[in-house]
Amino acid sequence: RRLIKAMESVMVSYDGTVRNSVCQLIQLRYGEDGLDGCAVEFQSLPTLKPSNKAFEKGFRFDLSNERHLRRIFTEDVVKELIGSAQALAELESEWDGLQKDRQVLRAVFSKGDNKVVLPCNLQR
Structure with a gap:
């Protein structure tokens, strides 16, 4: 009362x-x-569902594939990336971060469903 x-x-x-x-x-x-119920959106998180191999194929950047690098970057950038230990270390650090983030997301969304409700559209 x-x-x-x-x-x-x-x-x-x-x-x-x-x-x-x-x-x-x-x-x-x-x-x-x-969160405002009128403004939330259903979205899919592409990192949750795929297998580890598919995740690596889609999200890991490989500096050893020179042919792939030449399709994406200019010749100057390719030369700089191929010989750079710092670039390799940064890419490996980024890959480790992606894997850790994926583990956290899988713990939070443990049902395995990659459809989540968020207040902003991540793809946009």
Whole structure:
């Protein structure tokens, strides 16, 4: 009963915040997750479903494939990349980060479904 009495003055403002009768902020966003149900979108995360081999094929950049490099980059860039240990180290670091992020995503979305609801479109 005391809780109901205390909540009588609480209301959701036009800016989406929850405030009491003297305009003190109680909650920044109304709702359990803070996302506007009208603005969320279903999206697929392409890194969740594929096998490890398919994931590596799609997301790992291979500096040893010179023919592939020549199709993407100019000759100057290819020469710089082929001899660069720093570029190789950075690409390996990026690959390790992608693998770790994939493991985290698989833990969060453990059902294995790659369709998720997010407030912004990642592809766009």
